[in-house]
Amino acid sequence: MLNEKELRRYDRQIMIFGKKAQEKLKKAKVAIVGVGGLGSPISIYLTAAGIGYLFLIDEQKPELNNLNRQILYGEEDLNKKEKSVSAKEKLKQLNSQIKIKTYSKRICRENIEDLLNDVDIVVDALDNFETRYLLNEFCVKGRKPLIHAAVEGFYGQITTIVPGRTPCLNCIFPNPPKKIKFPIIGVTAGFFGVLEANEVIKLVTGYGNNLIGKLFTYDLFHNKAECIDIKPNPSCPVCSESFGLRRQ
């Protein structure tokens, strides 16, 4: 149940989707893996929207060349606390009622199940495909929705993966890109981070349409949006079995 203060705090969005949807947000447990360029706006907007429990995972400390896009951090944070810890402090100032847990070590095959077993939704705010594939495998196995986005320069892509209903990350991108130092401007990460937070809010509340089976790209340089339908790969080594189970 929402208390008096929450009803006032979320009044303008309750006008959109009602009290029950706001209660769903309050009960939701969401992990944000990576609290950098994408993770900053995702965590800010989910905190503001009243997601009940956020789990922030990032082992790095803010560096000077992060500050053009990782808007949770400022000069006073450089090389001090890990991003997840520093982010929690900032987000608590925004909304003290949200439960925020942090993990400041690298997520890996050995710890992923212990870390993410309790969350309802996983948000990919990473900068590498190695860990993205790990999240994807875990989410397919655990039947948890995974919101994927990636950005570079003025461009980005986003999709919402719901195991058993949509292609998984391995169906869509079976080959990882080359590891490079990628160019990026803050507005691109901000734009796609906000879209990821929006996917979470719609998924939790059931209000609106998610990017289910759709890959959305946006070119902020030319203000051009594209959305293509994407299909599961019947021979995907990660998710084809889950589709088989679904059809039984």
Next chain:
Amino acid sequence: MKIKIKFFTFFGNLCGVDKAELYLPHGATVKEALEKTAQDFPKLKKWLPRYAWVFINGNYVELRTQLKNDDEISLFPPIAGG
């Protein structure tokens, strides 16, 4: 046979066009289509044929996949940043 190719995000920017048409012999593969694309648009040589994500009608396809007349290839640059 005629193949349509659609360039997404910065591939379109590099090519200066959003889409193009290719004329290839029957039985040509995705790899051959991408090699021809790299000839027509030399700025894509750094990525093609290997470093791109390729979809036909919403399905990710491998380089060895054989094309059919009127197939439309969607070509995405692989991006990983976050």
